[in-house]
Amino acid sequence: MAEQAITGWRKWMIGIGEQCVFFGRFFRNIFAGGFEWSEFVRQCYEIGYRSLMLVGITSFIMGFVLILQLRPSLVSLGAASMLPKTLAVSFVREMGPVITAIICAGKIASSIGAELGSMKVTEQIDAMEVSGANPIQYLVVTRIIAASLMVPLLSIIGDVIGLTGGFLALNINDSISFTLYFQKCIGSLDFSDFLPAVIKTIFFGFAIGFVGCYKGYNSNKGTESVGIAANSAVVTASLWIFVIDAIAVQITSFLFYK
Amino acid sequence: MAATKENIEPKKKTPAAKDEVVIHAKGIKKAFGDKEVLKNITFDLKRGENMVVLGKSGQGKSVTIQCVVGMLKPDDGDLQVFGEDVTQMNDEDLKQLRIKIGFLFQSGALYDSMTVRENLEFPLTRVLKLSDQAEIDKKVEEVLDNVGLLDAIDKMPSDLSGGMRKRVGLARTLIVKPEIMLYDEPTTGLDPVTSREISELILHMQKKYKTSSIIITHDLECARITADRIVVMNDGEYIAEGSWKELQKSDNELVKSFFNETT
Numbered sequence: 001m002a003e004q005a006i007t008g009w010r011k012w013m014i015g016i017g018e019q020c021v022f023f024g025r026f027f028r029n030i031f032a033g034g035f036e037w038s039e040f041v042r043q044c045y046e047i048g049y050r051s052l053m054l055v056g057i058t059s060f061i062m063g064f065v066l067i068l069q070l071r072p073s074l075v076s077l078g079a080a081s082m083l084p085k086t087l088a089v090s091f092v093r094e095m096g097p098v099i100t101a102i103i104c105a106g107k108i109a110s111s112i113g114a115e116l117g118s119m120k121v122t123e124q125i126d127a128m129e130v131s132g133a134n135p136i137q138y139l140v141v142t143r144i145i146a147a148s149l150m151v152p153l154l155s156i157i158g159d160v161i162g163l164t165g166g167f168l169a170l171n172i173n174d175s176i177s178f179t180l181y182f183q184k185c186i187g188s189l190d191f192s193d194f195l196p197a198v199i200k201t202i203f204f205g206f207a208i209g210f211v212g213c214y215k216g217y218n219s220n221k222g223t224e225s226v227g228i229a230a231n232s233a234v235v236t237a238s239l240w241i242f243v244i245d246a247i248a249v250q251i252t253s254f255l256f257y258k
Numbered sequence: 259m260a261a262t263k264e265n266i267e268p269k270k271k272t273p274a275a276k277d278e279v280v281i282h283a284k285g286i287k288k289a290f291g292d293k294e295v296l297k298n299i300t301f302d303l304k305r306g307e308n309m310v311v312l313g314k315s316g317q318g319k320s321v322t323i324q325c326v327v328g329m330l331k332p333d334d335g336d337l338q339v340f341g342e343d344v345t346q347m348n349d350e351d352l353k354q355l356r357i358k359i360g361f362l363f364q365s366g367a368l369y370d371s372m373t374v375r376e377n378l379e380f381p382l383t384r385v386l387k388l389s390d391q392a393e394i395d396k397k398v399e400e401v402l403d404n405v406g407l408l409d410a411i412d413k414m415p416s417d418l419s420g421g422m423r424k425r426v427g428l429a430r431t432l433i434v435k436p437e438i439m440l441y442d443e444p445t446t447g448l449d450p451v452t453s454r455e456i457s458e459l460i461l462h463m464q465k466k467y468k469t470s471s472i473i474i475t476h477d478l479e480c481a482r483i484t485a486d487r488i489v490v491m492n493d494g495e496y497i498a499e500g501s502w503k504e505l506q507k508s509d510n511e512l513v514k515s516f517f518n519e520t521t
Contacts (some may be wrong), residue, residue, distance in 0.1 A: 123364070
């Protein structure tokens with residue numbers, strides 16, 4: 001039993017060490033010169049544009065549902081007019097970034113993990129390496145940077161769509177104009193709501209790209225490994241999103257809401 | 259395009275160049291955990307020579323060439339390529355060395371998100387850092403013509419047969435004009451006719467591009483067509499060495515068991 005625990009602990013430590021080495025290789029290659037612009041643009045399209053519909057639908061439904069859930073409580077407190085503000089603050093600070101990141105973890109991390117895992121199994125990554133090309137620069141740097149830029153962008157778009165969903169839900173029972181609704185939403189937000197949320201989505205995007213690439217790039221050889229890499233990428237990236245969120249909220253509270 | 263040893267004119271070399279050793283391996287050992295895969299591998303590969311490593315599956319044949327190209331590091335022994343110790347090289351030195359060595363994987367290892375053209379352009383733009391599109395196009399078309407697949411230039415790897423994938427893989431490797439070619443089971447998974455075509459293509463390309471080659475195989479027909487010299491590997495060691503004709507007369511039981519299949 002103790003021996004198993006020690007073996008498990010050792011494996012975990014080795015995993016952490018390997019991730020540090022992988023991060024070092026990624027970081028070195030950002031500045032190595034010869035950035036793969038065409039692959040980067042392709043990845044931005046794959047990660048950003050191809051996830052837009054999913055993020056949009058999910059955000060819309062979340063905004064819609066949140067208003068329906070919040071309304072009875074706020075109406076009973078006589079604060080129905082606070083609905084746009086409540087939704088805007090909760091959505092922009094927390095719901096939008098986390099929902100977008102979780103959706104992206106499921107869609108992007110798994111797809112990167114499976115793609116690179118499959119390339120590993122079919123020796124494509126080995127082929128790149130022995131040809132003298134740089135697979136980290138071509139495959140890893142482009143994907144991680146694209147994810148780090150696209151997830152914040154998707155999150156901002158998701159916020160707008162989520163608030164639109166909230167507007168429709170509000171108009172089921174009440175009547176409010178689109179302009180007034182968005183004036184109330186935007187008026188209730190300030191710099192300290194928006195900026196920390198955007199910054200944390202950059203870290204969410206980085207975690208999604210990094211975990212997907214690490215799991216895929218280091219998968220074992222065998223078809224089963226592709227599934228394991230994809231699955232493990234989603235689980236680990238999702239976990240990282242909540243850990244980063246918890247840390248980000250603590251830092252934001254310390255800096256802005258003392 | 260098909261060629262055999264008999265109908266291809268051997269290249270003319272100076273005696274000095276002919277005897278130059280491009281790969282020198284002495285006492286190479288490699289283990290994975292408790293399993294000793296390479297026990298004591300010693301060989302020299304001369305410039306322009308085709309050396310076939312013959313043996314059953316799982317005997318460590320592929321591990322040998324993976325050590326040569328620096329994908330694996332031997333646990334012990336002396337391994338020199340072009341006089342440089344591979345085991346002591348840093349990443350940059352290895353990269354420079356790998357430009358001079360072509361490695362054809364068992365599966366062809368084509369990049370499946372790219373067309374054949376993009377597969378061939380990849381080493382030109384990333385390794386040789388070429389930027390002139392006209393020059394790139396010329397090289398791509400030339401090498402595809404050499405392997406007889408010019409009309410597949412815009413196809414995706416998924417649209418190609420096993421033999422075509424091997425040809426494109428070979429073209430992608432040869433496009434940077436390597437001095438040494440390492441073939442990992444080049445005919446595995448192919449029907450006998452296509453296997454023979456690939457073996458003949460390997461020989462043809464060796465003459466055309468003047469490469470030295472190590473061919474890992476358990477296909478006797480491939481060995482017969484391509485080999486200047488054959489080494490037989492068993493249980494992590496080389497147990498016999500010689501030409502096809504010499505090994506046919508060998509007294510070694512394992513070598514006999516190999517060659518009796520064809521005699």
